[in-house]
Amino acid sequence: xxxQVFGKNVDINDSIKDYAKKKIEKLTRYLSGINESKIxxxxxxxxxxxxxxxxxxxxxxxxxxMRAEEKAPSINLAIDDTVNALARQxxxxxxxxxxxxxxxxxxxxxxxxxxxxxxxxxxxxxxxxRFLVKSMSIQQATEQMELLSHDFFLFxxxxxxxxxxxxxxxxxxxxxxxxxLDID
Numbered sequence: 001x002x003x004q005v006f007g008k009n010v011d012i013n014d015s016i017k018d019y020a021k022k023k024i025e026k027l028t029r030y031l032s033g034i035n036e037s038k039i040x041x042x043x044x045x046x047x048x049x050x051x052x053x054x055x056x057x058x059x060x061x062x063x064x065x066m067r068a069e070e071k072a073p074s075i076n077l078a079i080d081d082t083v084n085a086l087a088r089q090x091x092x093x094x095x096x097x098x099x100x101x102x103x104x105x106x107x108x109x110x111x112x113x114x115x116x117x118x119x120x121x122x123x124x125x126x127x128x129x130r131f132l133v134k135s136m137s138i139q140q141a142t143e144q145m146e147l148l149s150h151d152f153f154l155f156x157x158x159x160x161x162x163x164x165x166x167x168x169x170x171x172x173x174x175x176x177x178x179x180x181l182d183i184d
Contacts, residue, residue, distance in 0.1 A: 001024070001025070001028075001034055001035060001036070001037060002035065002036045002037070003017075003020070003021050003024060003037045003039070004036075004037070004038045004039070005017050005020055005039045005041070006038070006039065006040045006041070007040075007041050007042075007043075008040065008041070008042040008043070009042060009043040009044070009045075010041055010042065010043040010053070010075070012041060016041070016075055019076060019079060020039050020079055023079055023080065023083045024037045024039075024057070024059070024083065026083065027059065027083065027086060027087060027090065030087055030090040030091060030094070031059075031061050031090045031093075031094070032061075033061045033062045034059050034060070034061045035060060035061065035062075036059065036060040037057065037058070037059045037060075038057070038058045038059075039055065039056070039057050039079075040055070040056045040057075041053065041054070041055050041075060041078070041079075042054040042055075042056075049073045050071070050072070050073055051071040051072075051073075052071075052072075052073050052074075053071065053072055053073070053074060053075050053077075053078045054069060054070070054071045054078065055069065055070055055071075055072075055075070055078035055079050055081075055082045056068070056069040056082070057069075057079075057082045057083065057086060059086065063134075064093075064144075064147065065144075065147065065148060066086060066089050066090065066093070066147055066148070067148055067149065068082050068083075068085035068086045068089060068149075069082065069085075070082040070085055089147065093147060133154065133155060133156050133163065134155070134156065135155075135156040135157075135158050135161075136155050136156070136157075136158060137157075137158045137159070138157065138159075138164070138166065138176065140155075141153050141155040141164070141166050142166055142174060145166060145168070151167060151168045152165055152166065152167040152168070153165070153166050153167075157178075160178070162178065162179060163179065164176055164177065164178050164179075165177040
């Protein structure tokens, strides 16, 4: 398993890496085939010590992406909470597919992240993210969006062969954006 540990505003030493690796390896009990894990640990200067450390873990297993993020007063607690959140996600994910008795697992198309702008600055592109877009059904795209906890998801529609965007509406339902090509 490929494990990458990144730190923002915090030094990542070997003991933190070992602790994180040990916790991630426990997830293989719930989901075999985890071949890539990325852990991002951030220390924030906050008034509340409860939210001092943020840990975001993204795992890839057989083409599926899952991500969780938690905050805690210490790095180890944040790692524990994030791994527990991933374990809940995995059990919900596996239950969903076992109950439906599907043998086909959707391929991921990657993670899409929102860019944030600092106050009093003109908006601009602050991050470019590239990801592999795979062909999938609308149902599979919806499930992948939920697994990633995103509000929108870009995918190649199986039926039309065109890029589509599915998004979560404020009323809890989903919307689908299908492009119309303007060919003159």
